[in-house]
Structure formats: C-alpha cells, structure tokens
Amino acid sequence: MGSGGLTEEWMFEPLGRTTxxxxIGDDTAYVPADDTGIYAVSEGNQQWRFQADxxxxTQPAVGETGVWVAEDSLYWITKSSGQGxxxxLDQIPYALSTTGNRCFLTGTDGTVCFQVRDL
Known part of the structure; x- marks a missing residue:
C-alpha cells in the first residue's frame, strides 16, 4: 500500500504500552495502557488519565456521557472529568458494547450477557 492520502496528524505516547x-468518541481517543491507566487523548493532548486497579x-466502549472499561472490574468513567x-464482576469480560449510557457485557464463557446502567 502506498503512502498517498495518509497523513499522521498527531501522536501520543502513554506512560505504558497500549494494550x-x-x-473513539467526540474526537477523543480512550486508550488503555499496561501502566493500568486509561487515557483520554484529543489531538495528541492528554485530557485526563484514569487509574484502574x-x-x-479489552477495548473501552464510549457511551453518551461516559466510557465503559472492563477487566476484573467494570469501570464507568465520565468523559468530561475522568472521574470513575x-x-x-463475577465474570471475566470478553466484550462490551454501549448504547446511550447502557453497557452490554459478555463473559468469557460466551453465555453470560447482562446489561448495566449508570453505576
């Protein structure tokens, strides 16, 4: 693939390696890293960093007012402030998706699926 048409607009390096x-939501990237941080990045600038346990x-999911992140726990982080x-969780999450401010989470066994509203 040639380089025509692709231009790097910005770059961001978190403290740890991305995982x-x-x-992406509202021109902001929500990036998990192996330093247990979740970064909100807009145009290459860190807006906030949330510290997970x-x-x-897993890839975060963006809702209307918050970002959902699941690992051993389920986190709901406000997009505006980074407070969470x-x-x-009883199950290890496999995948999550959102609609509005609702999150749908599937466990690794493929059979558990439940919905969680704003915590």
Missing part, C-alpha cells in the same frame, strides 16, 4: 485498540486488556466508579 488494546482505542475507543489492573491492566485493562467501579463495580466488581
């Missing part, structure tokens, strides 16, 4: 694809390996709340 999954970022989630462990390294997040945590809920312990």
């Amino acid at each position: 999954s694809a970022p989630a 462990s390294t997040v390996q 709340v945590m809920k312990a």
